[in-house]
Amino acid sequence: MAEHDDQFPDAAEVLFRQVYPNWLTEDGQPSSQAFYPWREVDKGCLSVDRSTLTTPAEAHALFTAPKPAGFEQASAGVWGLSITEVVEVGIAPRPDRIDATHEYPENPAHALLEYPSANPKGWKGLGRRLKVKAADRGCLHPKDER
Amino acid sequence: MFRVGEAQKSAFSWRHIRIGLKNAGRHRDWNRLAQQSAGLEAGVSVNRTLNCHPEFVLSGPTKIIPDSFLDLTFDGGRFLDHSIPVEVLSELGTVQHLVLRVARHLFLTAHPTRKRVPRGFVDAAQLHLISSEANCFTAHLDRSTEIVEGSEFLASGRDLAIRALGAASTGEGLPGDFPPDALELLAALGSKLDDDEFLLVARSANDSLSARVDQSTRAKLAALIKRPLERAESLDGEVEQMDDLAHRYVLRTRDGKRIEVPFEMAQRDSVVLALQWRPITRVRVSGKLVFANPPRMKNVEDLELIDDERAPEIQVAWTRIESFDDIRDGWFSGEGLAPSAHATSVAKMVLARLLIENPTLPRPQIYPTPLGGVQAEWVLGRWATEVTFSAENEPIAAAATHADTGIETVMQFNSGEVSLDRVSPLSDWLRTFTE
Numbered sequence: 001m002a003e004h005d006d007q008f009p010d011a012a013e014v015l016f017r018q019v020y021p022n023w024l025t026e027d028g029q030p031s032s033q034a035f036y037p038w039r040e041v042d043k044g045c046l047s048v049d050r051s052t053l054t055t056p057a058e059a060h061a062l063f064t065a066p067k068p069a070g071f072e073q074a075s076a077g078v079w080g081l082s083i084t085e086v087v088e089v090g091i092a093p094r095p096d097r098i099d100a101t102h103e104y105p106e107n108p109a110h111a112l113l114e115y116p117s118a119n120p121k122g123w124k125g126l127g128r129r130l131k132v133k134a135a136d137r138g139c140l141h142p143k144d145e146r
Numbered sequence: 147m148f149r150v151g152e153a154q155k156s157a158f159s160w161r162h163i164r165i166g167l168k169n170a171g172r173h174r175d176w177n178r179l180a181q182q183s184a185g186l187e188a189g190v191s192v193n194r195t196l197n198c199h200p201e202f203v204l205s206g207p208t209k210i211i212p213d214s215f216l217d218l219t220f221d222g223g224r225f226l227d228h229s230i231p232v233e234v235l236s237e238l239g240t241v242q243h244l245v246l247r248v249a250r251h252l253f254l255t256a257h258p259t260r261k262r263v264p265r266g267f268v269d270a271a272q273l274h275l276i277s278s279e280a281n282c283f284t285a286h287l288d289r290s291t292e293i294v295e296g297s298e299f300l301a302s303g304r305d306l307a308i309r310a311l312g313a314a315s316t317g318e319g320l321p322g323d324f325p326p327d328a329l330e331l332l333a334a335l336g337s338k339l340d341d342d343e344f345l346l347v348a349r350s351a352n353d354s355l356s357a358r359v360d361q362s363t364r365a366k367l368a369a370l371i372k373r374p375l376e377r378a379e380s381l382d383g384e385v386e387q388m389d390d391l392a393h394r395y396v397l398r399t400r401d402g403k404r405i406e407v408p409f410e411m412a413q414r415d416s417v418v419l420a421l422q423w424r425p426i427t428r429v430r431v432s433g434k435l436v437f438a439n440p441p442r443m444k445n446v447e448d449l450e451l452i453d454d455e456r457a458p459e460i461q462v463a464w465t466r467i468e469s470f471d472d473i474r475d476g477w478f479s480g481e482g483l484a485p486s487a488h489a490t491s492v493a494k495m496v497l498a499r500l501l502i503e504n505p506t507l508p509r510p511q512i513y514p515t516p517l518g519g520v521q522a523e524w525v526l527g528r529w530a531t532e533v534t535f536s537a538e539n540e541p542i543a544a545a546a547t548h549a550d551t552g553i554e555t556v557m558q559f560n561s562g563e564v565s566l567d568r569v570s571p572l573s574d575w576l577r578t579f580t581e
Contacts, residue, residue, distance in 0.1 A: 022473065022478070023513050025466070025512065025513070029523075031513040031523060032530060033516075033521065038516060039516075128523075128545070128549075129549045
């Protein structure tokens, strides 16, 4: 049994990924750059939210709402990847609940996708693969604009 | 009795009637006589059209089949449907000039004390299209029957011109008495012909003195007289460079040939526009192409701006890239460099050329990168492909990953391989994912 099986018993659970506005085309296609960690601060991990604990709309609202009610980040929309999809490309999902601080609200649905540390050069390729899978599923929020 | 207006085709033609009357010595009033002969009332004109049998039905007594001064038969290609493009008719004028030039030379050679041809000689050399035949397209040309001093040299000039054309087609040397100052006209004949067409120049329909002119014989002639071959061409290409002072530009055709083309002031704005908007805006020029090294065009008759079929898609891509001008450093939560001018300009040109040269390649999805570059992505089947243009002058990075199998291909194209004017290696690489 894999480690994630305990933490994510439902392989069909979808992980929500926020896409930065510049990484969305005018016809609603996300960049592969939204699906791999590229910043030092990311430490090889990508933030997502769990569908068993939140909805795409709630996740988007929390992500974009001004502090301290939200995280005051920019997002043009929410795309999703299933547990199966991330695991089969070699990425390990892990729950990463965020507790409230004086600056941010709590986010119990937060999780991280850990990219294989042994091969950081392969992360871009993983991003390309995940982009295709996310695009297959389509934009989860806002639905009416996609 | 002649009847007018019946559709029934006749073995006779308007030419035959005119010539018959002309032979009767009354050519100055042919039309009136023909009308009378046809039983027409005064004021009713006789229908004469090119390339058709006239709506004349002759039940008259005698067939008159005269010789014309010169018959030009255009065959093959565009002439197979029994018509002739108007622009090709200028070949008839070339023939007239050629005959006159050679005849003048022969006259002056025969009269060494004379400096000029006699009065009326030039008028006597005027040729008239008197009829045509609906075979491919045969133009029967006749000249005035007025007798002027030396007019017999016109027939000699015609014959010498035909012999010279014949010699060129067989690769023999030109007749010794052929005048050097007529070489240019000789070489110009047939310049309007396409590769699959030929022109038969004959003294008359039933005469053995004839010569065939096609692009092959014209090339032989050009080699024989040591002049570059010239032919009428319509070229389609990009304005690659422009020399404003010299009033000329370099046209790059789709197959990569570079041709120097002159322009007139009235055409300058169009040339500048084509240069600014390449590769999506091209020019189509018609004129005489000189097969020199390098090839050049002269006598440009027409210049037209044309947009590539994919211009609307490319405009959308360019608008997307131009929107990156509004992005500032720190655009991604305080991180991320604004796309550089180098990245955006290279991306615009290379992507435009990729779409033009690869018609099946869809318009890419385009994004800024945090390192100041521009990323273009395509999902081609199950292949996620991307091309990244860096902020500085680094190689163009290309990568493709199969979404299901994870098979990955990574490429780099340096500026020597892919440039603003050449994208074929990158285009070929992308094509492997669309086939």
